[in-house]
Amino acid sequence: xxxxxxxxxxxxxxxxxxxxxxxxxxxxxxxxxxxxxxxxxxxxxxxxxxxxxxxxxxxxxxxxxxxxxxxxxxxxxxxxxxxxxxxxxxxxxxxxxxxxxxxxxxxxxxxxxxxxxxxxxxxxxxxxxxxxxxxxxxxxxxxxxxxxxxxxxxxxxxxxxxxxxxxxxxxxxxxxxxxxxxxx
Numbered sequence: 001x002x003x004x005x006x007x008x009x010x011x012x013x014x015x016x017x018x019x020x021x022x023x024x025x026x027x028x029x030x031x032x033x034x035x036x037x038x039x040x041x042x043x044x045x046x047x048x049x050x051x052x053x054x055x056x057x058x059x060x061x062x063x064x065x066x067x068x069x070x071x072x073x074x075x076x077x078x079x080x081x082x083x084x085x086x087x088x089x090x091x092x093x094x095x096x097x098x099x100x101x102x103x104x105x106x107x108x109x110x111x112x113x114x115x116x117x118x119x120x121x122x123x124x125x126x127x128x129x130x131x132x133x134x135x136x137x138x139x140x141x142x143x144x145x146x147x148x149x150x151x152x153x154x155x156x157x158x159x160x161x162x163x164x165x166x167x168x169x170x171x172x173x174x175x176x177x178x179x180x181x182x183x184x
Contacts, residue, residue: 008064012102016071019111023075028110065100077109084108094120099127 001021002014023029031037052061072078084107085092095104103119106112 003060004067005061006064006067007062008100009102012105013062013064013068013071015102016068016075016105019077020071020075023110029074068100068105072105072109075105075110077105077107077111079104079107088117091117091120094124099123 001017002010004010004013004017006013020029024031032040048061048063051063069078079095081092081096084095091107095107098120101120101123103113103116103123106116107120
């Protein structure tokens with residue numbers, strides 16, 4: 001598992017691999033016959049040679065979305081966009097036209113997650129504006145505001161006192177330097 005070099009995000013593909021392997025280990029899914037697997041491997045290799053640059057380093061390259069769709073189809077969790085369109089057309093359009101995210105493979109089928117819809121709806125904002133500060137919706141109480149103001153006044157008084165003290169010390173330092181120079 002995880003032995004791929006995906007053209008997109010690695011972890012969603014690895015998660016789908018793990019979900020498929022888990023279903024096989026539990027006996028909830030079966031591997032295809034050996035001949036079918038070898039035939040698929042040959043087809044996949046020919047297709048990948050046409051798409052990707054031939055290199056010794058890129059031997060395990062896969063196209064991200066078709067690979068994840070293929071795994072999801074075997075698991076039974078690939079989103080059925082036509083069915084989804086009649087249930088929730090906005091979500092179906094976000095799945096089809098929006099960025100492909102791992103939560104799309106948690107909408108239906110084995111391992112469905114109730115929070116998948118919310119994750120898909122937030123994906124565009126999270127990917128396009130990842131560093132935009134999210135506002136905290138809690139408001140400060142009057143006691144908290146008073147304490148903050150008190151801290152601000154304390155800091156101002158401390159800075160003013162240190163400034164005056166440094167000016168006094170500067171005057172004394174100048175006197176010492178003058179005395180030392182006069183003694184030479």
